[in-house]
Amino acid sequence: MSTLSAFHLFPTLPVEIRLKIWSLLLLIPRTVICSEKVITHAAPRAVKVWETNTPPPPLLHVNRESRYEALAIYAPYFATPSHPRPIYLFLSQDVVRFMDGLLPHVPDSPLHQIEHMVTHTKDCAYFGFYHMDTLKRMKALRELEIYAEMNLVYRGDEPDRFINLLVSEFEDAMEADPGWDCPKIRIIDAQTGKALRFIEGGAKIPGWVPEE
Secondary structure, three states, rough: OOOOOOOOOHHHHOHHHHHHHHHHHHOOEEEEEEEEEEOOOOOOOEEEEEEEOOOOOOHOOOOOOOHHHOOOOOOOEEOOOOOOOOEEEEEOEEEEEEEHHHHHHOOHHHHHHOOOEEEEEHHHHHHHHHHHHHOOOOOOOEEEEEEOOOOOOOOOHHHHHHHHHHHHHHHHHHHHOOOOOOOOOEEOOOOOOOEEEOOOOOOOOOOOOOOO
């Protein structure tokens, strides 16, 4: 029995069925790895070229109808004057992945809309020191996975101590700002893929704002 590799009658289907098929395909989440190709060295440092090796959403390139449907949810991000080609993302669905050193350079538009993020750190002891303020600015962020390198910085020391320090930094941030809607956080050993810690997240006092 042969396997169907093409459906040549698709264009003849009623438009309602075609649109339903496109909409189902658009519900498939993607993990998009974003990296920098060119970064300035003079202060203030800035990413001049963002790139990804993740293929663009395929529906952008099937035909005019599929592209129209895809552009209703996918938006262009990370274009720069030096590299105007964008990365198309559906930020309420796609998982965006960065090295932690890039977090301070993420433009405001995606930064404020990303809901699902994965980051990779080689220094979990200072992750909170460098990045907690950025994470607190990410008001839409709901889920965060941190892949921690356990053997690079802490060789000869007890790595659990630094993981505990990272967890305590999130706990301290939630205590200091009980209105912060902290994302759910999973800390994962980058070498083994083993889950090390989980932080439930959420605001300790929803709606709390500091007094003027």
